[in-house]
Amino acid sequence: MEWQEQLNKLAGQDVMLVLAVERDGSTPGASGAKMLVTETGRAWGTIGGGQLEYSCEARARELLAAGRCAVERFELRPQGAGDLGMVCGGDVTVWFQYLPGAVLEQSPEGPLLWLLLEQDKTGQGKARLCTARELEGGRRICGGGRFTDTPEGGYRYLECLTAQDTVYIFGAGHVAQALAPGLAGVGFSCHVLDDRAEYARPEAFPTAAEVRQADLERLEEVCARITPDDYVCVMTHGHRHDHEVVRQMLRTPACYIGVIGSARKAAASAQRLREEGFTDPDIARITTPIGLSIGAETPEEIAVSILAQMIQVRAARRAAE
Incomplete structure (x- = not known):
């Protein structure tokens, strides 16, 4: 919820939101x-x-002082029309959105906060901060994409x-405790579950949404919550518990099911799942180890390897949208 926290901190102040909405060629960032x-x-x-x-920060301060919005293109190649003295070789389209303090003060509460920006061809713009329910129509007018041109220019x-x-x-356990902060830092909402009361402690996972x-x-209630956009990491305190969780997770539409363990354990688990009636396509959904x-050995190193893989999976899914 870092964005929500930042917006709350700045409530009452006039702010310029600067977004890199389109990138062509080689450019820094995303x-x-x-x-x-x-x-x-x-x-x-x-x-x-x-x-x-x-350059964008300087331009943002100019526009902020004037209370104006803009969409501008920056060339990141030498001697380009908008040359910034960079040699990346790409172009970046940047949206400068003026957000009056009153807009931030009206930020709605909710698990998901959406930003909808609109700007006409004269540079006049407006911004809305709203919940997913309020924005159903907004999603449709954006045509399913993030940045779109309007028929009016x-x-x-x-x-x-x-x-x-x-x-x-x-x-x-130790890997989960090392993994959860990293996941939260890159935009994952973490829900941690364990059958041991002494481990399922919120103070051990201060960044988690649920512990x-x-x-x-008996994970029927959890399974009912899992959507095709959700990820699962299985790292319980024993092979039997891992297997019980995996059996149930395969009945969900989760986009990623990762299970800790060795290649030998993975082969044995796959054979047992086949004997229980799961198909090869079912088993192929499991990422294990x-x-x-990366040669990870410590809980912290293993957490880094898992975090990197989940970022990789998420990036591939977003690219395919």
Whole structure:
């Protein structure tokens, strides 16, 4: 919820929201990168650093002083029309959205906060912060994309500002404790479940959205919550418990099911699942051993490998949308 926290901190102040909405060629950062700029300079976030960010921050302060919006294109190649002295070789379209303090004060409460921006061809713009329910029509007018041209020659931009990727971690041991903060830091909402009360402690997972004790053999209520956009990490305190969780997770539409353990354990688990009636396509949904192969050994290193793999899976899914 970092965006929500930042908006709450800046409520009452006039702010310029700077978004890199389109990138062509080689550029620093990624589309969707954003920062908030106040009259004193950058308050939070980044659009890639370097001369691009410096120039955009200066431009944002100019527009903020005038209470204006703009959509501008920056060339990141030598001797281009908008040359910034960079040699990346790409172009970046940047949206500068003026957010009066009153807009931030009216930020609605809810698990998902959406930003809808609209700007006409004269540079006049308006912004809305709203919940998913309020924005059903907004999603349709944006045509399913983040940044779109309008028939009138203007622009629209739509983005969910708060975490919308959910991960369920089964097992609250050392790896889970190392993994949860990293996941929260890159936009995952973490739900941690363990059958041991002494491990299922909220104070051990301060960044998690939920930490609770659960019967790992009876996860019907959790399974009913899992959507095709959700991720599952299985790392309980024993092979039997891992297997019980995996059996149940295969009946959900989760986009990622990662299971900790060795290749030998994975082969034995796959054979047992076949004997229980699961098909090869079912078993192919399981990522095990979980994490990228980087030679990780400690809980912290294993957590890094898992985090990197989940970022990789999420990026591939977003690219395919």
